[in-house]
Amino acid sequence: MKIFLHVCCAPDLTISFERLLTQGYQPKTFFYNPNIYPEKEYNKRKKELIKLSNKWGFEIVDDNYDPKIFYSKIKNNLNNRCEECIKFRLEESAKKAKELNFDFYSTTLLASPRKSHSTIKKWGDYFADYYGIKFLYVNFRSNNGVKRASEICRTYDIYRQKYCGCSYSLNEAKELEEISRNKNFNELTNIIGEDDAKIVFSLYKKEILKIPEDLAPKYIYHGGLEVIKTLKPVMILMKKNIAEDFNLESGRVKINRWKAKFLIW
Structure with a gap:
């Protein structure tokens, strides 16, 4: 029909x-x-x-x-x-x-x-x-x-x-994105301090976040996986020896209600 x-x-x-x-x-x-x-x-x-x-x-x-x-x-x-x-x-x-x-x-x-x-x-x-x-x-x-x-x-x-x-929804989306960005930066600041947060936050919403190439492991060893959560990458490429310290495997991992896609190598 x-x-x-x-x-x-x-x-x-x-x-x-x-x-x-x-x-x-x-x-x-x-x-x-x-x-x-x-x-x-x-x-x-x-x-x-x-x-x-x-x-x-x-x-x-x-x-x-x-x-x-x-x-x-x-x-x-x-x-x-x-x-x-x-x-x-x-x-x-x-x-x-x-x-x-x-x-x-x-x-x-x-x-x-x-x-x-x-x-x-x-x-x-x-x-x-x-x-x-x-x-x-x-x-x-x-x-x-x-x-x-x-x-x-x-x-x-x-x-x-x-x-x-529409143009109205576009403006609303931009406003919400700015609110979300500030919220994540503040959360990262609370975890690793403002000076380091200013450096690390340049990785915000990076398509592929490589660890340790992009993000120094010291930050997640200090602040845990919450550090990655505040950066909201599309995918995380992490070396196996680091992943083992956090019991991570390739696939989707939930970090405090946020799902991250990990690829371990």
């Missing part, structure tokens, strides 16, 4: 597409997101969708990128802009689905861990009734859907954005 699927981003499409296939649907995707800012980010997310399309063989219906549409829709309701953003994208999706003779439509917004399902379902049903089609509600997040989406993204090397999409 065919279904017209609005796509907000490739990461949310992964689990949505997989679940719909298991339910017997053949999705035709619709990339309609004039909320995304800046245009460079829009093109980056679109490129990731095309990457998945080339691997999985689904069709993409594209729409022109016009951010003025987004700002015109939210300008009178900034405090409720997230719902307005969901609302106008669902309306355009329902309208396009009707034009293309689809009986069903849905959205990958239902896979996002930050979106309100009640809001999506409310407007999804509303525009389905208005345009004379049906809205398919599926909780793509259920049964470890978010975790499964992460696994698929890693498998296909899919870019995972750090903010929802």
Whole structure:
């Protein structure tokens, strides 16, 4: 059975597409997101969708990128802009689905861990009734859907954005990042002292943190694995003789509720 699927981003499409296939649907995707800012980010997310399309063989219906549409829709309701953003994208999706003779439509917004399902379902049903089609509600997040989406993204090397999409969410993400950065620096200072923290913190969020090449072992012998936690690296490459002192093996290790990926050599 065919279904017209609005796509907000490739990461949310992964689990949505997989679940719909298991339910017997053949999705035709619709990339309609004039909320995304800046245009460079829009093109980056679109490129990731095309990457998945080339691997999985689904069709993409594209729409022109016009951010003025987004700002015109939210300008009178900034405090409720997230719902307005969901609302106008669902309306355009329902309208396009009707034009293309689809009986069903849905959205990958239902896979996002930050979106309100009640809001999506409310407007999804509303525009389905208005345009004379049906809205398919599926909780793509259920049964470890978010975790499964992460696994698929890693498998296909899919870019995972750090903010929802609009300029407002980008600014909010930057503010939260600054708060997190300061918090981690202060924690590191409490562990190894301010002078050493100023030196070591240059390694913050390093893609691959090499120990002992990047981080001198004396810091973790003094402050424990909490030192690594404050630096938030993507991966830690640690020599075997050092790892043995902390009973570490290759794989994911939880350090006070933060998971780190270690590769021991």
